[in-house]
Amino acid sequence: MSRLLGRVRKVVTFCHRNTTAAAVLKEKQVMLQLPLHKLVQDVATRWNSSHDMLECYLEQQDAVFSALTDKSVKKNIKDIVTLSDDDVKLAEDVVQVLKPLKTVTTLMSIEQIPTISMILPLKHRILASMKHSGSDSTVVKDIKAAIAHDFEDRYPDTDRALIQFLHMSTALDPCFKSLPFLDETTRHTIFKSLTERILDDCSQTVQAQTSRDETEEQSEIASSSSDCPPPAKRAPMAELFGDIFPIEQASSSSKSLSEVVDEEVQYYRAVQSLSVDSNPLVWWKDNQNQFPHLAKLAKIYLGIPATSVPSERVFSTAVSKDNTLMMNKSKKTVKKASSPTVNMVEDTSTSPVLTDANTCGPTNITYIKETTETEASHPLEGEDEASPRAILLAIRKMDFSMNARFNSLEVSLSVVQSTLTANTSRIADLEEASTDYERRISHLEQLCSGLSQENTSLKAKVTDLEARSRxxxxxxxxxxxxxxxxxxxxxxxxxxxxxxxxxxxxxxxxxxxxxxxxxxxxxxxxxxxxxxxxxxxxxxxxxxxxxxxxxxxxxxxxxxxxFPVEVSTQRKQFDSVREKLRAKGIKYGLLYPARLILTHEKTKKIFSPHRRPNLTLTVFPRDRR
CATH class of the missing domain: 3.30.70.1820 (L1 transposable element, RRM domain)
Structure with a gap:
């Protein structure tokens, strides 16, 4: 998997950095009638970017291959290997495996519909999609197993409070209230928990209201005078028809709160589920009168976001706007918003004051709404340098200078960070290439060693065959x-x-x-x-x-x-020995291809070229002194 990502990453990096390759790639896209999409560069810490990079590469692989084989681009290519058929098949399988996770990530990042209720259904869906099939390759099986193992540890069943909260959130979503991934006993328990939660909330509300009414009644009794107020006047309609048409009192046999809530929950379960692409918040708004108790509970549960993406998006938007304001700020005028820890307020008295945001108390520093850079640099003539106005002008001047320096530092740091990211990517590519080269060199060394041994064996066989033929x-x-x-x-x-x-x-x-x-x-x-x-x-x-x-x-x-030269060379090694044997009168002979045979005292001994005989030790041991 890392080898596949490394190869694609090299191609993408080359097409981004090489202007010729980028231009040729665009021409090939137009020629092949492909979308004019730029190749996506992945980030090592974000797996979604790896999915996007592979998906974009597969979409543009024809244009990429055609561009890399172009003469104007091919001469600048170094250490770039295009994907083989097996690599393309593996990339397609990996994209198919990661596609559900990409969809889940996109779905969990939206803000228009509740997301807390989708956690458990999505977990069940992901685990189901990560089951092995017969056509999966070894790499795909490993990826699925790793993803499934990671998801099994998230939202474990051992954390009962968390699981109950997620189950109740899912049950309050009319799109998922059927809970098909759970058994009937668990579904009954979840809706029973909803009933108990509603009853607890109603009980707490009644107790709070009773306590508040008692407090108000006691206050009224204590503040009332000894004189009783006059009786309230009746309306004309009440005075004419009140005795004829009295208000009917509620029947003593009305249902209890528990029965009402239970019927409401059961009726909610019986209602047809909402389609999964509908907005449950709109449904609850339209049906809150029909399910008053469940609607209040739905506001509490479904209002909780499942991720921190919306809040992070708010911060990113605020930072972006703040940076835009800082870049567009006039060089001659310092706005009130230039100091993030101080709030400027205008007092109703004759003299405006400056209020500190941390202490929320007025100070004795006189506030001036706007101060130009020239005024901040030159205090009024005759004004004391220790006066509040002079101090404020000095602070303004320092703030303006610091803001300019910080802006310059931010630009420099941005450039350094971009360069560091590029260098890190290049170093990672070099390390990966080095590892690949070491592996290939090791393989070539083993191959060369085997070929050398095989060549030596074949050379010996050829020499033997040639010698036998001669x-x-x-x-x-x-x-x-x-x-x-x-x-x-x-x-x-x-x-x-x-x-x-x-x-x-x-x-x-x-x-x-x-x-x-x-x-x-x-x-x-x-x-x-x-x-x-x-x-x-x-x-x-x-x-x-x-x-x-x-x-x-x-x-x-x-x-x-x-004989061949090799055999003749081996036989020549015995020349000096043969001279000594002839001088001693010892019978000897040369066996094919190059072995010396000695006959002495009815004993025969045979020697090879690499083990030549020592006449003193072998033939004449008694002559040794």
Missing amino acids: RQNIKIMGLPENIEKGNPTRFVSELLPLLLGESNFPHGVKVDRAHRIGPIGNKPRVMIARIHHDSVKTEILRLSRGQSPLSFHGGRISIFPY
Whole structure:
């Protein structure tokens, strides 16, 4: 996942920083009839930005690939890898997994409808969408498992007070009052809790009203005089028809408050649920007379925001407006709002005063509504520097200077912060690239090591095959050029018995083929011949060593075995040992390809080139002194 985000992040950063790439990308978007959207750069601490970056990249991937392969852009590309088909498939899966969370985040940030009632339904919906399916890849399964594990720890069932509060908030929302994600027992318990809450609120209200009435009655009795007030006059209609049409008293058999509230709650449950895209606040406004008790409770619960986004948005708006006012403030006039901790009020007396916001008490400093920069710099002539006016002018001057400096510092800090963010992103990209390079180098080293071992093994096999194919070859040196008269095979088969004695070869010498090797020059080229029988080849080499030097047509002829250079080099390592063995009269021989065999006192010993024999220790241990 980090590798995928790193690759996309490099492409997006390159298209943002390279003006040529940005211009070419826009041309490709127009050519491919794609939306003219800029690529989104993600922020490491905000996962929503990663979702937006991948979604935008998938939307513009054709234009991005076409732009990166353009000649004017390709020459400036360094360490940028486009996404493979597997990477694109993974990005599409990740966007699909994160899309519900993006929708939830957007939904929970609105201000027009209640959000506290959506917490538990949204949690249930998210956990349901994070269940594994058979088509999920390993990375998608890991992402879903991580999200599900994080959400399971939020709003746990162990916090009963919080869960009951959220359940009641959801039940008071006419869109979610059916509570389909809960069982019937839990739903009954929740609405019973609503009834109990309404009864408790009504009981507290009655007690408070009774206490207030008793207090007012006692006050009236204490303040009333001994004279009784005259009886109140009756209205004409009451005087004429009051006795004929008396007011009917309430029946003693009327329902209790508990029964009224319970019927109201049951009727609320029976009412058809509101569509999920409707505003529950408008519904409660239209039905507050029908459900008076529940409407009061809904005002309390549904007025609570589920997130701090609305309040943070207010602060952001206020800061933005404050910055705009500070930038547009006149350089010559200092407004009253320039000091955030002091409130200027105009007294009704003859002299205005300055009121401190922290102490809420007047001071003796004279207030002047507006002071220009020139007036703040130059007090009135003859005025004492310690007078209240001079002090206020000095404060105003210092405030103006500090505001200008702070504005400059804010601009500088903004530039530094932007540069720091860019450098942090580049360092993260470099670290990721370095890690990727180290991993690739390690893989290449392992691959090279394996290839080196395989090459050594194959080279040994090739050498062995070449040497075996040459085991029956002999090398004849010193033959004049063109003496074979165009038929070297026949010439060699007749030459060998003639040189070494026909009696040694009663059946003749069968030569499979013969040819010369090497460039034509002043010296005659070497003749290579393949003897059909290995025993005949061995006899030829033995006779040539015994009858050396051989001569033919007045010239010296030499016959040697014909092996590859590697085998010849290994055999040559035994030259000094062989001289000593010949001097001592010890019988020895060379086995194929390069092994020395010794026969001494009816004992045979074989040595390899890397383990040459020590004659003193191996052959003549008694001669050691």
